[in-house]
Amino acid sequence: xTDTVKSTSPTKPSVNYARQFERVALLxxxxxxxxxxSFLIPNNFLNWGNxxxxxxxxxxxxxxxxxxxxxxxxxxxxxxxxxxxxxxASTIGVLNVWQQMPIGWVLVIVLLMGLGVGLFxxxxxxxxxxxxxxxxxxxTSLMSGIVQWITNSSTxxxxxxxxxxxxxxxxxxxxxxxxxxxxxxxxxxxxxxxFMPLGRRLLFVGRGREVxxxxxxxxxxxxxxxxxxxxxxxxxxxxxxxxxxxxADPYSGLNYLLPAFAAAFLGATTIQPGRFNxxxxxxxxxxxxxxxxGLSMLGIPLWVTNVFNGxxxxxxxxxxxxxxGREASDIG
Amino acid sequence: xxxxxxxxxxxxxxxPGARPVLPVLSVANLSKSFGGAKALNNxxxxxxxxxxxxxxxxxxxxxxxxxxxxxxxxxxDEGGTLHFNGEQVQLPLKAGxxxxxxxxxxxxxxxxxxxxxxxxxxxxxxxxxxxxxxxxWSAEKAAARxxxxxxxxxxxxxxxxxxxxxxxxxxxxIVRAFEEIEAARAITGKPGLVLLDExxxxxxxxxxxxxxxxxxxxxxxxxxxxxxxxxxDEVMEITDRITVLRDGEQSGELARADATHExxxxxxxxxxxxxxxxxxxxxxxxPVYARFEALSDKMLQxxxxxxxxxxxxxxxxxxxSGYEEVPYLAFGARSGASGTITIEDGAPFAQSMLNPAAAxxxxxALLPGDRHGESGVDSLSIVDNMFLPDIGRFFKxxxxxNRAMVxxxxxxxxxxxxxxxxxxxxxxxxxxGNAQKVLIARWxxxxxxxxLLDExxxxxxxxxxxxxFAALRKAASEGMSIICASSEAEQLxxxxxxxxxxxxxxxxDEITGERLTKEGISExxxxxxxxxPNMTSTPRVA
Ligand SMILES: Nc1ncnc2c1ncn2[C@@H]1O[C@H](COP(=O)(O)OP(=O)(O)OP(=O)(O)O)[C@@H](O)[C@H]1O
Ligand SMILES: [Mg+2]
Numbered sequence: 001x002t003d004t005v006k007s008t009s010p011t012k013p014s015v016n017y018a019r020q021f022e023r024v025a026l027l028x029x030x031x032x033x034x035x036x037x038s039f040l041i042p043n044n045f046l047n048w049g050n051x052x053x054x055x056x057x058x059x060x061x062x063x064x065x066x067x068x069x070x071x072x073x074x075x076x077x078x079x080x081x082x083x084x085x086x087x088x089a090s091t092i093g094v095l096n097v098w099q100q101m102p103i104g105w106v107l108v109i110v111l112l113m114g115l116g117v118g119l120f121x122x123x124x125x126x127x128x129x130x131x132x133x134x135x136x137x138x139x140t141s142l143m144s145g146i147v148q149w150i151t152n153s154s155t156x157x158x159x160x161x162x163x164x165x166x167x168x169x170x171x172x173x174x175x176x177x178x179x180x181x182x183x184x185x186x187x188x189x190x191x192x193x194x195f196m197p198l199g200r201r202l203l204f205v206g207r208g209r210e211v212x213x214x215x216x217x218x219x220x221x222x223x224x225x226x227x228x229x230x231x232x233x234x235x236x237x238x239x240x241x242x243x244x245x246x247x248a249d250p251y252s253g254l255n256y257l258l259p260a261f262a263a264a265f266l267g268a269t270t271i272q273p274g275r276f277n278x279x280x281x282x283x284x285x286x287x288x289x290x291x292x293x294g295l296s297m298l299g300i301p302l303w304v305t306n307v308f309n310g311x312x313x314x315x316x317x318x319x320x321x322x323x324x325g326r327e328a329s330d331i332g
Numbered sequence: 333x334x335x336x337x338x339x340x341x342x343x344x345x346x347x348p349g350a351r352p353v354l355p356v357l358s359v360a361n362l363s364k365s366f367g368g369a370k371a372l373n374n375x376x377x378x379x380x381x382x383x384x385x386x387x388x389x390x391x392x393x394x395x396x397x398x399x400x401x402x403x404x405x406x407x408x409d410e411g412g413t414l415h416f417n418g419e420q421v422q423l424p425l426k427a428g429x430x431x432x433x434x435x436x437x438x439x440x441x442x443x444x445x446x447x448x449x450x451x452x453x454x455x456x457x458x459x460x461x462x463x464x465x466x467x468x469w470s471a472e473k474a475a476a477r478x479x480x481x482x483x484x485x486x487x488x489x490x491x492x493x494x495x496x497x498x499x500x501x502x503x504x505x506i507v508r509a510f511e512e513i514e515a516a517r518a519i520t521g522k523p524g525l526v527l528l529d530e531x532x533x534x535x536x537x538x539x540x541x542x543x544x545x546x547x548x549x550x551x552x553x554x555x556x557x558x559x560x561x562x563x564x565d566e567v568m569e570i571t572d573r574i575t576v577l578r579d580g581e582q583s584g585e586l587a588r589a590d591a592t593h594e595x596x597x598x599x600x601x602x603x604x605x606x607x608x609x610x611x612x613x614x615x616x617x618x619p620v621y622a623r624f625e626a627l628s629d630k631m632l633q634x635x636x637x638x639x640x641x642x643x644x645x646x647x648x649x650x651x652x653s654g655y656e657e658v659p660y661l662a663f664g665a666r667s668g669a670s671g672t673i674t675i676e677d678g679a680p681f682a683q684s685m686l687n688p689a690a691a692x693x694x695x696x697a698l699l700p701g702d703r704h705g706e707s708g709v710d711s712l713s714i715v716d717n718m719f720l721p722d723i724g725r726f727f728k729x730x731x732x733x734n735r736a737m738v739x740x741x742x743x744x745x746x747x748x749x750x751x752x753x754x755x756x757x758x759x760x761x762x763x764x765g766n767a768q769k770v771l772i773a774r775w776x777x778x779x780x781x782x783x784l785l786d787e788x789x790x791x792x793x794x795x796x797x798x799x800x801f802a803a804l805r806k807a808a809s810e811g812m813s814i815i816c817a818s819s820e821a822e823q824l825x826x827x828x829x830x831x832x833x834x835x836x837x838x839x840x841d842e843i844t845g846e847r848l849t850k851e852g853i854s855e856x857x858x859x860x861x862x863x864x865p866n867m868t869s870t871p872r873v874a
Contacts, residue, residue, distance in 0.1 A: 194732070194734075195730075195731045195732045197727050197732065208708075210705055210706045213688055215688070215721045217689070
């Protein structure tokens, strides 16, 4: 009882190695996955062509996941991003292909439409105080219906070549531009989240709305901004989706919703564990993409990809919780 | 360092009137480390049946950590043992096991579910019990009502907890703990243990008296109570025995009979602090800084008041008398209130025009009483919490100066004795009192023109409290106007230049000069409330 000297040095930060490891754990798992598949599929998996296609084709999904984490950080759910993506892609098809409108104008209209969706959500969530889960679930259904109506439930091909070129035509280091748009978005979000006061405000609004309000933050403005940004970004994901596919598909966009949420939560276990963060989200998206690409190259049936998505999410969040011991989880 | 011999642990028979019983709770060699720091180091003590055991210590000395280990929130380090009613209990405890054994908790943050109703919170254990096929809501409601009235609490069981006042919430958590212990005793037939982690900072004198009555009724039936508080007078009044922790180690144990105020303080702080003699109030006159006219809200009836430049104005009264609303109204924190405000020679403006952002713009600052819900965010870092209203200041040339922020946070933390002073830690890693220091530092650092405080020193230990008082007085002497709402007469007597006493939503007394003492203020509170002040006269919250 007498030999114990308590360290009371006030400024000694305690280094927690488990936490340090947690930051890079998903990156390591990703690397391991790549190594594993390279052995299983010796000739085809580990080549740049394969990866560059994967990087480009998952870019819309990455944008979508980035879109989600903005309102998630501010404490609101946006379930409608998948539908917004579809609406945006379909509108491009309708206006550009059927109505022959120049693609530049179409893109402006589509982005403005995204803003409209965000404002529509804000009206109900913030002004009428309807829970965000309910509003965005409703608007998902609403937008899906509108998409079916304007497209007659058909896929519209023949979108302006310049959009396709901008998405997958031009390449840097062999990777189509689509990927760099997603990286650019992550970079901007990283800057906002970590290096602008707005990022801090967003975080406080999400974690303690009343605390934020009493510290002079305009909570409502921040939430409206977050909802609008997420819808605009989802629209941008729709543009990219149309560009990557070269056509507007009225159905498949919705399939992106759950993987995007999975990536958002998975991303919150890495880089900056305990926070939704853009780089973690990007890592998570491409980790999942690698797994799915590898599995499909192995000829494994489609259902396995869903199992992989879900399994990876639950496992990663569980492991991250275990490293925290009995401490409460920060996310969600 | 000073390790008092603790014979009383070994020999319960030395306690006057002791029954020859085995301890209800027996803890031996309990330790807990967070990262490298030891929050608890080889702590051992017993709690006898029917005993009220005080657990004292400075902020961050490990009291709450001990309680959380018993509740199963934290896993202790290897080597400790725990016996409950003679039966060895496996450590770490599983969540909920404490309850099965007969322990009930009132945690420092109360542990209520804000979005559920009073009824659901009160009967939480009962409602979620395994093997219950059917919930009879009418029976539950009756049971809840009965419990509430038994404890003289007039709250609607259907009200959501987040709409209650902090005082009502504290009382609700306490009532729930006592109810649980009674229920457990009915099943196990053995005495239980209620752990109260600083239940009193929210409570006004009448609430404390009522709590103590409850405590006595529980101990009369053989159950025990662990009572944590920074208020030494309360501890002297209610406890039978006291264990003192210092920096996670046991610095001593003593029976109430041997305890004096000075002795306890010395054991807590490690040096003797003379009790601050009541300050001789100087009848200074202050130029008016802010004038509030016809200010009113839910409980507050239209009232006029003012605070001078450099004056510390105290507001007090019984709970529900409306005084606790004033800081929030002056900050524009609540909607639906009315009144007009005049700042110095400026034009009067309607209270409804004010909102927190505008108030901060004018140089006002508000430290709310509800630390978890309104003041700080537990899951974010100390530095972010500290500079929340000033984040813009650290944005230079397009980037947040994160390093400068941490550096400044460390300096400010040192000034306010935040321990451990590591700005990167989450606020939840700090003890209750230390978290409060961070939030006080947040506002003091901005040197506001008008500082609005609601129970500012809740949970802050004796030593630090003096420092905060000194800081407030210094700031006032430099021209800061301060309004402090508190139910603690002692604190008001010590810092205020003038105290307004409220009753039934109106100002009924103004205390200055000679009467500005702890006794004078408490007396005025009771006189003001009419012949029979008690909890049941508390107006319902709409
Ligand atoms: N989750 C945690 N992570 C890291 N450190 C922690 C954590 N919880 C508590 N501590 C540290 O353990 C020590 C003891 O804290 P504890 O909350 O038990 O103090 P306390 O005696 O209850 O103080 P107070 O009177 O202020 O409530 C403090 O130094 C605190 O910073
Ligand atoms: Mg504590």
